[in-house]
Amino acid sequence: MFSYLYQFLDSFSFLVLAVSGLSIIFGMMGIINLAHGEFIMLGAYAMTIMAKASVPLPLAIILAALLVGLFGFVVDKLVVCRLYDRPVDSVVATWGISLLLRQGILILLGPSLPGLTTPMGTFMVGGTSYSIYRMVLALIAVVLLVLMYWLFMHTRFGLHSRATMQNSATAQAMGVNTAQMYSLTFTIGSALAGLCGALYGPTMTITPTMGQAFQNDSFVTVIVGGANPLIGTALSGTVLGVIQSVLNITMGTFFGKMGLLIVAIIVIRVLPKGFSGLVESYMMKRKNR
């Protein structure tokens, strides 16, 4: 029984951490960042290189997230900010950025970087050993969701970003500098991608193409979750986490991956706006109470 819980927490935290950066950018700006996986890869590289230069791991993780955030800020200023009202073109542009990053890292640092060992060791439940670090990741995923909830629901930035998301023209006329909001959102989204890469860096092989593993799962999670970065991420992380962990244990990881894709296809058909659309229409129906 515990192995199910462990698998669920593992899938859940992977999905939530992988998707949060992508979903903030998509939800706020309507921009699909195809370089998301490469931003995650950069986070893993930055963390690994720093950790090998004997920077303490937690600090290396935080610094890596900040560095990728800074990188995202520059990418926004150079490329993405010209495409705010051209979402389709932004797909092509960010795809180009992803190719550049993947090949650039391959040329600069070679086909793989010797990874770190997973820190913190293991614990035993009923004769099976589990990784402590992965449980810490699950905790971080939950903390991240709580922080995002606080940021979006209880701060000025959150209010302005939700207003911008719903009606950017009116938000501008209310005095919100929407271009600045978008730039900040892209920076935060990039930093979250970097954080994800840095957190998972110690658990996997560091290669220039490692981002793809995150990219696929995070796109599925965004599709299932819909445009609302908060409701979407939490709900679809949970639902997909359950589905994936059950399939992983009963039928193997291949079917776990397949299951996610099949769920995505079904959800697009039944709920084109994902879970966010469902929850938002429910909130609108709860009228006059």
Added chain:
Amino acid sequence: MLKVENLSSGYGTITILRDVSFEMKQGEIVAIIGRNGVGKSTLIKSLIGLIRPKSGKVVYGDRDITRMKPYERARLGIGYVPQGHGVFPLLTVRENLKMGEMINASGKDKSLEIAYDYFPRLHERREQKAGTLSGGEQAMLSIARTLIGRPKLMMLDEPSEGIQPNLAFQIGEIVKKCSSDMGISVIISEQHIGLIQTCAQKCYALDKGIVVGELAGEEIQDYNCIKRYLTV
């Protein structure tokens, strides 16, 4: 307070407004009247900056604001009540009102109480999502949201659209009261004659993007006089 000189504006390569000029004084209520599609909204959107003018000049106070971004104009104290009310549907009434604080340039009393004083209904519904309000309530929320910013100039784009006809008069009364209570200048684009007659002190009539008439005082109250600009 506001001076528009030879303003031409439109979308893409299409020009809608041609050489529009007018001027208004502090505290005045000016109505822009005309049928659908004559350029009323284009004019208002050019004044708040959501559309970039092709030529001409907009001077607010003694500043040329023609090239300013909407949020910069808003922070100078220009309030905007969009067509179709433009409330943020998934924000609560209170959150919508909080959005209005941003334009408060003078740092004057920012409390939401002003809004609740004028519109007690909004207080009752403050925790409700704005999208669940009726058309009339949304119109009031939109006006209240702008008032909270204590604007010097308030621009309303067809506030009577999508609400019950008898409420249109009420909006006219409210606009008039706000203007005299707080000394706000008002530009209102409208085709509801009752609303125009209730509050407007001066009217500019638009047709095909050109100012074709100017009415003041008695002429506004003359039903037939105003009607010819509004019927097809």
